[in-house]
Amino acid sequence: xxxxxxxxxxxxxxxxxxxxxxxxxxxxVELWHETADLQGAAAVVLPGGFAYGDYxxxxxxxxxxxxxxxxxxxxxxxxxxxxxxxxxxxxAEAGLVPGALLRNRSxxxxxxxxxxxxxxxxxxxxxxxxxxxxxxxxxxxxxxCYYADEAxxxxxxxxxxxxxxxxxxxxRVAVDPDDPxxxxxxxxxxxxxxxxxxNVAGLMPHPERAAELLLGSDDGLLILRALVESxxxxxTSGRPSAVIVG
Amino acid sequence: xxxxxxxxxxxxxVTPRPGILDPQGRAVEQSLPHxxxxxxxxxxxxxxxxxxxxxxxxxxxxxxxxxxxxxxxSNPLIEAFEVELLSSPGAPGPG
Numbered sequence: 013x014x015x016x017x018x019x020x021x022x023x024x025x026x027x028x029x030x031x032x033x034x035x036x037x038x039x040x041v042e043l044w045h046e047t048a049d050l051q052g053a054a055a056v057v058l059p060g061g062f063a064y065g066d067y068x069x070x071x072x073x074x075x076x077x078x079x080x081x082x083x084x085x086x087x088x089x090x091x092x093x094x095x096x097x098x099x100x101x102x103x104a105e106a107g108l109v110p111g112a113l114l115r116n117r118s119x120x121x122x123x124x125x126x127x128x129x130x131x132x133x134x135x136x137x138x139x140x141x142x143x144x145x146x147x148x149x150x151x152x153x154x155x156x157c158y159y160a161d162e163a164x165x166x167x168x169x170x171x172x173x174x175x176x177x178x179x180x181x182x183x184r185v186a187v188d189p190d191d192p193x194x195x196x197x198x199x200x201x202x203x204x205x206x207x208x209x210x211n212v213a214g215l216m217p218h219p220e221r222a223a224e225l226l227l228g229s230d231d232g233l234l235i236l237r238a239l240v241e242s243x244x245x246x247x248t249s250g251r252p253s254a255v256i257v258g
Numbered sequence: 259x260x261x262x263x264x265x266x267x268x269x270x271x272v273t274p275r276p277g278i279l280d281p282q283g284r285a286v287e288q289s290l291p292h293x294x295x296x297x298x299x300x301x302x303x304x305x306x307x308x309x310x311x312x313x314x315x316x317x318x319x320x321x322x323x324x325x326x327x328x329x330x331x332s333n334p335l336i337e338a339f340e341v342e343l344l345s346s347p348g349a350p351g352p353g
Contacts, residue, residue, distance in 0.1 A: 119283055
C-alpha cells in the first residue's frame with residue numbers, strides 16, 4: 013500500500029511519518045512540494061514541521077505549492093488525505109478541512125504528551141480505533157488552538173466529523189479551553205476534524221511519534237493503521253492519478 | 259524614502275476579526291500596568307504588509323491587492339483586512 017508523504021521546505025516530521033507508516037504496514041513515498049505527481053499513492057499524508065517557515069500564518073504559503081494542487085484534486089476524487097500538525101494547518105488554510113488553527117491560548121509553544129480520544133466509529137480515519145479510550149501521543153505546536161464559528165462547530169458535531177478530542181487521563185473531554193488537558197485552548201476540545209465527504213482529515217497531535225513502545229506509547233499506530241487499512245479498502249487504491257488539473 | 263515610479267504602493271492591514279481570541283493582544287494589554295498605564299483596553303495585534311503593484315491604473319492595481327489580501331495575506335475565517343493606497347506612480351509616497 014503506497015502512501016505519499018509530502019515534503020515542504022521546512023517539513024521536519026516527514027522521516028518520522030515515513031517510518032511510522034512503514035511500521036503500520038505501508039510503503040511510504042516522498043512527494044516533493046514542487047511536484048504535482050502523486051506517484052500513484054493510495055493516500056497522502058501532510059507531515060508536521062514549519063512549511064515555508066510558517067511565514068504569514070502556518071500553512072498559508074504551503075497551500076499554493078504545486079503538490080497541494082495535486083492533493084486538492086486527489087481529495088476531490090475521494091482520495092484519503094491526512095494532515096498532521098503543520099499538515100493540519102496547511103489543510104485548513106487550503107479550505108480542505110473546516111476551521112482554522114490559532115495561536116495557543118497560552119501563547120507558548122506546547123511540546124508534551126497529551127491524551128486524545130476517538131469520537132466516531134464512522135470515519136475511515138478511526139477504523140479500528142477504540143471509541144472514547146484515551147490515546148497518548150505528543151503534541152508540538154505554537155498554533156494549535158482549533159477555531160471555527162458556532163454554526164460550523166454545530167454542523168461538525170451533528171455530522172460526526174469531529175474525529176478526536178482532547179481528554180484527560182480518565183477519558184473526560186476537556187471542553188473548558190483552560191483545562192490543562194486541553195493543551196492549546198481548542199474550542200470544544202477539538203484535536204482532529206474531517207471534511208464534509210469524510211476523506212480528508214486534520215489532526216494536531218503526532219501519531220507517528222507514538223507508533224512504537226520504544227517511544228513511550230504505540231497508541232498512534234492505531235491511527236496510522238486506520239489510514240493504511242482504509243486506503244487499502246478504497247476502490248481507487250493503488251491506481252495512479254489519472255486526472256491532471258492544469 | 260524610495261520612489262517607485264510606474265508602481266502603486268499599498269499597505270494591507272490585517273487584524274483579527276472581532277470575537278476571535280487574540281492572545282497576543284491580551285498579553286500586551288496585561289503588560290500595561292507594568293508601564294504604569296491604565297485605561298487602555300481592546301488591544302488587538304495584527305500585521306501590516308506593504309507592496310508595490312505595477313498596473314495600468316489604480317483600480318486594476320487595487321483588484322490585484324484585494325485578491326492577494328483575501329487569498330494569501332489574510333485568512334478570512336479569522337482575520338479582516340483593509341487596503342490603503344500609499345502612493346501612486348510618479349508621486350512620492352509619505353514614507
